[in-house]
Amino acid sequence: MPPIVIAEHPAGRGVVCLGVSGELDLATAPDLEEAVATAATRPGVHEVVIQLAGLSFLDASGIAALSRARTAAAGAGVLVRAEGARGVAARVLMLTGVGEWLSGR
Numbered sequence: 001m002p003p004i005v006i007a008e009h010p011a012g013r014g015v016v017c018l019g020v021s022g023e024l025d026l027a028t029a030p031d032l033e034e035a036v037a038t039a040a041t042r043p044g045v046h047e048v049v050i051q052l053a054g055l056s057f058l059d060a061s062g063i064a065a066l067s068r069a070r071t072a073a074a075g076a077g078v079l080v081r082a083e084g085a086r087g088v089a090a091r092v093l094m095l096t097g098v099g100e101w102l103s104g105r
Contacts, residue, residue, distance in 0.1 A: 003022050003023045003025075003027060003028050004020065004021070004022040004023055004024060004028035004031055004032070005019075005020070005021045005022050005054070006018055006019070006020050006031060006032060006035045007019045007021075008039070009051070011049065013044075014044055014045055014046045014047065015045070015046070015047045015048075015049060016039040016040075016042065016045055016047070016048045016049070017048075017049045017051060018035055018036065018039060018048065018049070018050050018051065019051040019053075019054060020032065020050055020051065020052055020054060020055055021053075021054025021055065021056070022054065022055070022056060022057075023055075023056060023057035023058075023062075024055055024057065024058050024059070024061075024062030024065065024066075024089075025057060025058075025059045025061050025062055026059070026061040028062075029061045029062055029064065029065035030065070032050075032062070032065050032066070032069065033065050033068060033069050033072075036048055036050065036069035036070075036072075036073060036080060037069065037072060037073070040069075040072075040073040040076060040078040040080065041076065045078060046077070046078060046079065047078065047079045047080075047081070048073060048078060048079070048080045048081075049080075049081050049082075049083065050066070050069075050080065050081065050082040050083070050102075051083060051084045052082055052083065052084050052085035052086075052089055052090075053084040053085070053086055055085060055086075055089040056087075056088075056089070057088065057089070058085070058088065058089040058092050058093070059092075063092065063093070063096060063098050066082055066098070066102055067098065067101075067102075070082075070101075070102060079104060080102075081102060081103060081104035082099075082102040082103070083103060085099065
């Protein structure tokens with residue numbers, strides 16, 4: 001399995017859902033940021049949902065990439081939310097406090 005797989009899944013009108021699996025770290029963070037930026041700049045998109053259920057590893061570089069992607073999209077009026085993290089990834093997001101912010105609450 002490659003270090004990270006980012007796949008687009010069907011979602012509602014104006015919403016793009018990106019399923020992320022594998023490792024989100026220094027080597028793969030740019031891939032995530034590019035995928036979110038591409039989705040957020042499509043005409044008519046107002047929300048990008050990042051599904052993290054398949055994430056097996058998340059480090060500070062991955063958290064920074066999620067944060068940068070959300071902030072950049074917000075500048076274009078697009079909400080980016082992350083949800084579904086499990087295991088170590090969920091714990092890292094909870095301990096850093098970033099998980100709640102990324103949930104869109």
